[in-house]
């Protein structure tokens with residue numbers, strides 16, 4: 292596939308790895324924020340190829356994983372409402388909430404349907420006027436504009452049975468929260484590529500300026516990630532942290548202005564609850580007053596019990612970058628993709644799933 | 656979940672477009688990239704084009720990758 296295969300050339304990759312070995316002198320710690328990058332790094336064994344000077348940490352960039360149980364429980368409760376169809380991206384189906392999962396509710400007769408796009412959910416609403424279709428708004432800045440566009444379309448056509456349960460989250464504020472907690476120290480950040488396709492690279496400026504962290508926006512093929520790491524090493528070795536874009540084919544400094552406008556028309560920022568991290572101000576999005584009639588949270592009165600976490604699961608610590616799946620007593624022994632205990636094993640982009648599928652800890 | 660794949664625009668009809676990736680074609684929304692034309696490549700995410708791929712930059716990156724692998728010093732030129 293064009294714009295994909297060219298960036299998988301392994302011979303070029305080897306030479307880039309050599310270059311990183313030559314250039315990296317001081318011990319540094321980099322975080323890949325995005326779960327998509329975690330998958331690329333594990334799948335291609337990039338951690339093992341890097342010099343011992345570079346330590347890679349996985350960040351909280353998996354929307355499924357960071358959805359707090361309190362929010363997930365509400366989605367699950369909605370699926371029990373009569374005449375409600377919950378439309379969701381497939382990843383959410385198996386995630387265990389406090390007491391049940393969407394999959395379990397579906398097995399008990401709840402109407403939960405997997406969609407590929409918010410467009411499908413909107414279509415479902417058009418075709419089933421006697422049902423209320425609730426699209427679960429899970430995702431970062433990559434996905435939020437698509438859900439926003441679906442709301443604008445519903446509004447334009449006056450589709451009165453389409454709703455969104457917005458659990459969207461914003462990346463820059465949570466990166467700040469992680470750093471401010473003082474729990475993790477970072478020298479550089481592999482910035483998320485498709486979040487940045489929307490928001491651009493400027494929202495990371497404060498990281499270089501105020502926190503002295505090197506930032507490079509990366510694509511998702513192995514050469515993209517190696518290029519990004521090499522650029523980060525160069526910045527850090529030169530002692531000049533800044534914000535650069537390696538993924539120039541997909542990301543401009545200003546982002547996609549039309550997508551940002553669409554998102555801003557429908558959503559306003561609010562605090563959000565992140566699994567393992569807690570409530571972070573200005574890190575979530577809710578529907579604006581003008582679009583409240585599409586807001587599932589305002590329209591349906593959902594009551595849920597106090598949330599609880601799966602016993603023994605340390606997803607929260609993993610999402611903060613302070614532990615790895617290997618620190619979890621349940622990893623592999625009890626928890627695996629067939630029988631996941633926590634979201635980091637359910638999501639294909641979760642750290643536990645990446646460790647499980649691509650080898651690290653196999654000897655364990 | 657922030658996965659997006661490159662897809663080529665075949666035809667445009669208002670705010671919707673027919674795109675092709677690999678052997679698959681699909682109708683998508685171009686609400687977020689209303690100016691795309693047939694022949695453009697977009698980043699496709701959950702049924703929407705979230706940005707247009709800059710082909711010139713893609714080619715430049717590849718030659719920079721070659722140069723960097725050959726040991727030249729800078730990513731910037």
Ligand code: SF4
Pocket residue numbers: 603604605606609616619620621622623626627631632633634635636637643
């Ligand atoms: S291995 Fe399973 S139980 Fe352990 S942290 Fe990961 S998801 Fe939770």
